[in-house]
Amino acid sequence: MAADDLMEKIVNLCKRRGIIFPSAEIYGGFRSTYDYGPLGVLMLRNVKNAWWRSMVQLRHDVVGLDASILSTPKIWEASGHIANFTDPLVDCRNCKERWRADHIDGICPKCGSADLTEARAFNMMFKTYAGPVEDDASVAYLRPETAQGMFINFKNILQTTRKKPPFGIAQVGKSFRNEITPGNFVFRTREFEQMEMEYFVPPAEAPTWFEYWYKERLQWYLDLGINRDLLRLRHHDKEELSHYSAGTVDIEFAFPWGWGELEGIANRTDFDLNAHSAHSGERLEYFDPTTNEPYIPYVIEPAAGATRTMMAFLVAAYGEDEINGDVRTLLRLDPRLAPYQVAILPLSKKEPLMRLADDIFASLSPIFSCDYDDTQSIGRRYRRQDEVGTPACVTIDFESLEDNAVTIRDRDTTNQVRVPIAGLRSHLAAILGWN
Ligand code: ATP
Secondary structure, eight states: OOHHHHHHHHHHHHHHTTSEEETTGGGTOOTTOEEEOHHHHHHHHHHHHHHHIIIIITOSSEEEOOOOSEEOHHHHHHHTHHHHOEEEEEEBTTTOOEEEGGGSSSSOTTTOOOOBOOOEEEEOOOEEESSSOOSGGGEEEEOSOSHHHHHHTHHHHHHHHOOOSSEEEEEEEEEEOOOSSOBTTTTBOSEEEEEEEEEEEOGGGHHHHHHHHHHHHHHHHHHTTOOGGGEEEEEOOTTTSOTTOSOEEEEEEEETTEEEEEEEEEEOTTHHHHHHHHHHSOOOOEEETTTTEEEOOEEEEEEEEHHHHHHHHHHHHEEEEEETTEEEEEEOOOTTTSSOSEEEEESOSOTTHHHHHHHHHHHHTTTSOEEEOOSSOHHHHHHHHHTTTOOEEEEEOHHHHHHSEEEEEETTTOOEEEEEGGGHHHHHHHHHTOO
């Protein structure tokens, strides 16, 4: 499928089925902002939960945090964002469009003119005022990354959890960047969600943990069903490394328009804790009882985008096939990511079938995310579930009242099996891999 076609199909599907809507549409839209609809909010939450589960819940060396989005300029002075978080910007003198200099080859992609201004630095942080007075003393920033929350709480967390290196602090939340050229749907937006973890280690162990984490993170995407061919690791060479980094690997995904970063894993050395120690006057160090010496740990950071990653899962899952001569669209999503795991489909709206369907919904919905659909023909209902990736449909027919059994239909194969209602929960748990 041509790249443009695939993107158009995914964007249309997202709009048509309530996954992602362009924001403020009734007002003509608003600058690359998006709203996650009833199905999108379920899927995005699933992406974040899958990350949290593997990064926090299943580990005893990582704890969570939810730090504030509004932040003092002092944080961003220390982190280097006020001085360095800039993109080189050029204006096209012909059509007045503005571009990131490093995204274009000296020619305006809109009008083709080579008459561009010199590149200027443009700070990407959103600035606002906290309180009623708009003066220098009340300047605040919306965080452009979640990472700094972990560094400024390093001491709090050491004291309250009694963790010792190697240990990590993880956070999922919104970040804001005034991107000059947002685009490619939710790949690059000004408001987005990140999933970041700062893993604090003894300096000598940093190279080992760096390798451990980029392998671990690659495996996460593979476990959730992205094909290995659609992923690659890209090591930054010396010239590309950020000023704080002793090594960076990007995990990239083959988007329809080319490779794009899903996540960066960096060895940030002791840059951040050092910088905040120097600026705040608090010593952000770990006192090692085995040597009786304090030291500043190194940090390995896997930093991923939740919204961007959700889009990669959608692209990877999108498929079309033919069933009895009809083309159908389907999302081959892992059951853990699909907005609904189960759709409950009563064949008729008549009693007592409806009551039975309600009972089944009540029994399954505490365990699985369930849709309930009693509209249109059963064939149409299956198609609607296929295109939003629901792995299992449970059909309740008149025979169910006699044999106390229902039909489970599989999204990928369309195979159907008859299952006793009494064993439905455990049967679904088994086929969905739920535990
Ligand atoms: P890029 O080079 O694409 O601008 P970055 O290297 O600046 O990304 P990081 O600062 O490492 O990105 O942020 C970590 C992750 O956050 C990225 O890998 C990406 O998944 C996500 N991310 C960053 N900027 C955006 C954005 N504007 N919109 C959506 N996701 C983003």
